[in-house]
Amino acid sequence: MAKILTVFITAWLFLWQNALAQSQTAPTGAPQPEKAKTSDLNAPKTAAPGKVKACVITLDGTIDGGLQRSIERRTKAAKEAGCSLIFYKINTYGGGLFVAYEICDFISALDIRTVAYIPDKAISAGAMIAVACNEIVMGTHSLIGDCEPIVPHPEQGMLTLPEKTQSFLRARLGSLAERNGYPVLLVEAMVTKEMEVYQVTIGNTTKYMTKGEIESMTDKEKERITRKILVVEEGRLLTMRQNQAKDYGFAKAIVANDKELYDLYGVREPDVLVLDPNLTEKTARLLDTISPLLLVIGLMALYVELKAPGFGLPGVIAILCFAAFFASKYFIGLAENWEVLIFLLGLALLAVEIFVIPGFGITGIAGIVLIAVAIMLSFQPFIIPRTPFEVDMTKAALLKMLGSIAASIVGICILARFLPETSLFGRIVLKTAETTGAGYVVESAERQDLVGREGVAVSKLRPVGRAQIGDEICSVVTQGELVEEGRKVKVLEVKGNRIVVRET
Numbered sequence: 001m002a003k004i005l006t007v008f009i010t011a012w013l014f015l016w017q018n019a020l021a022q023s024q025t026a027p028t029g030a031p032q033p034e035k036a037k038t039s040d041l042n043a044p045k046t047a048a049p050g051k052v053k054a055c056v057i058t059l060d061g062t063i064d065g066g067l068q069r070s071i072e073r074r075t076k077a078a079k080e081a082g083c084s085l086i087f088y089k090i091n092t093y094g095g096g097l098f099v100a101y102e103i104c105d106f107i108s109a110l111d112i113r114t115v116a117y118i119p120d121k122a123i124s125a126g127a128m129i130a131v132a133c134n135e136i137v138m139g140t141h142s143l144i145g146d147c148e149p150i151v152p153h154p155e156q157g158m159l160t161l162p163e164k165t166q167s168f169l170r171a172r173l174g175s176l177a178e179r180n181g182y183p184v185l186l187v188e189a190m191v192t193k194e195m196e197v198y199q200v201t202i203g204n205t206t207k208y209m210t211k212g213e214i215e216s217m218t219d220k221e222k223e224r225i226t227r228k229i230l231v232v233e234e235g236r237l238l239t240m241r242q243n244q245a246k247d248y249g250f251a252k253a254i255v256a257n258d259k260e261l262y263d264l265y266g267v268r269e270p271d272v273l274v275l276d277p278n279l280t281e282k283t284a285r286l287l288d289t290i291s292p293l294l295l296v297i298g299l300m301a302l303y304v305e306l307k308a309p310g311f312g313l314p315g316v317i318a319i320l321c322f323a324a325f326f327a328s329k330y331f332i333g334l335a336e337n338w339e340v341l342i343f344l345l346g347l348a349l350l351a352v353e354i355f356v357i358p359g360f361g362i363t364g365i366a367g368i369v370l371i372a373v374a375i376m377l378s379f380q381p382f383i384i385p386r387t388p389f390e391v392d393m394t395k396a397a398l399l400k401m402l403g404s405i406a407a408s409i410v411g412i413c414i415l416a417r418f419l420p421e422t423s424l425f426g427r428i429v430l431k432t433a434e435t436t437g438a439g440y441v442v443e444s445a446e447r448q449d450l451v452g453r454e455g456v457a458v459s460k461l462r463p464v465g466r467a468q469i470g471d472e473i474c475s476v477v478t479q480g481e482l483v484e485e486g487r488k489v490k491v492l493e494v495k496g497n498r499i500v501v502r503e504t
Helices: 002-023 065-080 097-108 125-132 163-180 184-191 211-215 219-223 242-247 258-264 279-289 291-307 313-331 337-355 362-377 388-421
Strands: 054-060 085-091 113-118 121-123 135-139 143-145 150-153 157-160 197-202 205-210 225-232 239-241 251-255 272-275 454-457 464-469 472-477 488-495 498-503
Touching (some): 054 065, 065 097, 065 279, 065 313, 085 121, 085 125, 097 125, 097 163, 097 388, 113 121, 113 125, 121 125, 125 143, 125 163, 163 184, 184 197, 184 205, 184 225, 197 211, 219 225, 239 242, 242 251, 251 258, 279 313, 291 313, 291 388, 313 337, 337 362, 362 388
Parallel strands (some): 085 113, 113 135, 135 251
Antiparallel strands (some): 150 157, 197 205, 197 225, 464 472, 488 498
């Protein structure tokens, strides 16, 4: 077990230092680690120093913590390169709500002009990020909308979060919409499906009103309505195509490709810097996506390693899985160093309970609790939930952890039931009794009959080793002194599985 802890710490430090070094590399002037590209259709070119005016930062795939850190790093690089305009090129079905909040806050606080360019889709968290930008430009076949906060549920599939969370999200997006000049009521209709919204023209003024607001108008006020168009009916979330987004005041324009986008803002293609995620960021996001699977495999491999003699392949697999799990969580901002230390302390306590202390008691329980706490906290960016949304996020994290543990238990049962019969697994798991006749060391279980007997050390006692006492070879431990192989020893006491000896 000590070998497992040592190698795990080494692997963790290596992954942590490598990720930290690559993620904190911030270029000055024209960024060195990234390629500057003119557009998706042309070969990459490095923008000439001092000529960079605009930057494209891509947001692809699931919105997660890894993407958040990547956006922050690339935005910093764009600012250092002298860009006065940033295009956030969004193509996503959404992702984490908490992460989307953080990205929205980050973008809205920038002192640079920002444009959300949506060539294909910006759904859910992607639409939230788009609303945080100063302007929105749509592609010729694109969608935006549907920001309903949902979480996975084991029985009901995707479950909509309660009104407390929806209310907070409506207020947050409404504030961003008001700041950037988007229709606040329509943004709120992206979040809550109980809203029925109309586009109403009264005289020369066109505005958006809910069904309730229209019904509360006086008859005289209703007579002044010259036009009323249903935008989104009750029971549906607002999702807009490109033409609707432009008509409703979301999109500034519709463009066919990147070149048209640059022309719209008067930017020359050679002066556009395109920043994509680097390899470390892509790897961290991939590992975070499969983190529950890493946890399951790691727990199964740890079980096999504890059941098998010596240190072998299962131990290596467990170390790599746990190291990759925590390294990915650390990189995307969910895990901290102290959470890794809690996990290691839990493993150490569990090892003491299994190999040193007889039975199973408070030490083993404490080890299991610490391991569970470390894993639980690595799924969320806070310790104690304080808001309704954080409570929902904690429930989701608990569900992930319990699901991973349950899956690992099922896997362990399958390993214990079927794999011992296979030739490969038969080399790992013992099939015969551990007797001295078979060449194994006999462990003591309150062998008080050994007290006072003498024997010979068959290995160096440093202070743990093996000694032959009568016809048995036993695991023994001294009181701290070193005993060379071949020296005579005497059993002083037996405590559980510990046989204490001294040299005679």
